[in-house]
Amino acid sequence: MKITLIQAPHTLTKFSAACPAVPPVGLAYLAASLIKAQYEVLVIDSVGEALHSYYPLEGDLLYRGLSLAQIVDRCQDGDVFGLSVMFSRDWPIAKTLIRRLKEKFPKALLVIGGEHATADPVGALEDCSELDYAVVGEGDFAFPQLLAAVSAGADLRSVGSICYRASERKIVLNPKLCRNKQMVQIPWPAWDLFPLENYLAEGFGWGVNRGRNMPIIASRGCPYQCTFCSNPNMWESLWTVRTVEDVIREIEFYIQKYKVTNFDFQDLTAIIKKDWIKDFCLELMNRKIRITWQLPTGTRTEAIDEEVARLLFRSGCRNITFAPESGSTEVLLRIKKKINLDRVYRSAQGCVCAKIDVKFNFIFGFPEDTYWHLFESVVFMVKLGFLGVSDVSISAFSPYPGSELFLQLQQKGKIPQKLDDGFYKELSFAADILSNVSWCERIPSKALDRMRTMALVIFYIASWISHPLRPFKRAYNFFNDIEESRLDKSLGDMKRRNKILRENKHA
Secondary structure: OEEEEEEOOEEEEOOOOOOOOOOOHHHHHHHHHHHHOOOEEEEEEOOOOOOOOEEEOOOOEEEEOOOHHHHHHHOOOOOEEEEEOOOHHHHHHHHHHHHHHHHHOOOOEEEEEOHHHHHOHHHHHHHOOOOOEEEOOOHHHHHHHHHHHHHHOOOHHHOOOEEEEOOOOOEEEOOOOOOOOOHHHOOOOOHHHOOHHHHHHOOOOOOOOOOOEEEEOOEEOOOOOOOOOOHHHHOOOOOEEOOHHHHHHHHHHHHHHHOOOEEEEOOOOOOOOHHHHHHHHHHHHHOOOOOEEEEEEEEOOOOOOHHHHHHHHHOOEEEEEEEEEOOOHHHHHHOOOOOOHHHHHHHHHHHHHOOOEEEEEEEEOOOOOOHHHHHHHHHHHHHHHHHOOOEEEEEEOOOOOOOHHHHHHHHOOOOOOOOOHHHHHHHOOOOOOOOOOOOOOOOOHHHHHHHHHHHHHHHHHHHHHHOOOHHHHHHHHHHOOOOOOHHHHHHHHHHHHHHHHHHHHHO
16 A cells, blocks of 8 residues: 655745744654555655745735645655644645545545644544545554555444544544553654755754754653643643653764754653653763754743753753743633743743743733733733843734634634634734734734734843843844844744745746
């Protein structure tokens, strides 16, 4: 059986400050698992093969990567096409691609996986009649079992973590498989099948460009149940971590084979066990592994104190992102974000003192937010600015399918039971200061956007007053294409993207 895995194009807006192109580590894990199961695997990484290509969608939306026609042309006859759709905002363009693939390969099976498939598998099959299956949860665990059942003509009711058509009118969602707790048994990502050098040569990655950036995962899942996050639906509450030895061996392998100089840890919750992170840092130093590494996706603070922060820096950690989401204790309680703001502050203080570049993530406009709650967040941001935190990002709340808040809004009738493309496309605007929709009961969208803009301005005033050389450093880095902070990265991404769009316009 021949399997073609495809990374769907990414959707973004013309104004997006953050549109990282990242080697698709989840798809690479899936490819490795399929190879282990002795399937023939072909990969089309539509983003990695065309990192500087953007195509217009409607309005201010773009999609990045190969054009849909190019993707279909590169596909060869195969038995199964598997599409990775990690973000729900990419579903409309992925759906169009699925229809074109079915038109060209009518006998092939079409399967989707990833966060979106897990969040709304039934809706995906209802929305796209050309789609045959959706794989829920860990694709590298469930997908090979689906293929084995299809090959053997077995009863699909025995296959966990899949959604399929039992008949034209009946869609069946099978119970989830138990999570795979033995991470050491999972083969490393099959990067040989991907255009990895395209990413490495220009420093593309989720974190700051500090050289040849490679994504890596040390753990899976998250033990917390934040109401705005789809993780509880995707991974449930089981957090599993690899051995330090296994992670170090993978790092050494990439250094030797791909000349990697920086590693972006893409774990949902990277630092939970203090002993693990200390052992990891000490092992890097004991082996004299000279790299930089980052925690760019947002982490918790339970295991970070001054001792850990010093070890992080000495072992090569240069950037870390904290994600408290709010500076209001009342909001944190409501969204089940089980953190203590004083403890967050002390953890950030330890990292700043250790000379690690620190960024904080916030979300404005949760359904029950008030202006007072946003004011509390701004006050906390000012404290962080004077402390020495380099950057903050402020996203507008968006109800991601599969999250608890999404289901609550759906039950209240504020989100339709059947989602349309307009809903998915609005998700693309959530990180921009141009969101068209507010899900907050008390704050309209325009006021929310003004609050986000004001909060960013106030934070950077506080940060730059207390560290007056920073604006000059940011300007120098911008004009010399240097990245040391997340603001450097965002400005650099916007600069490169706007240059490409101008060139395409005049071509």
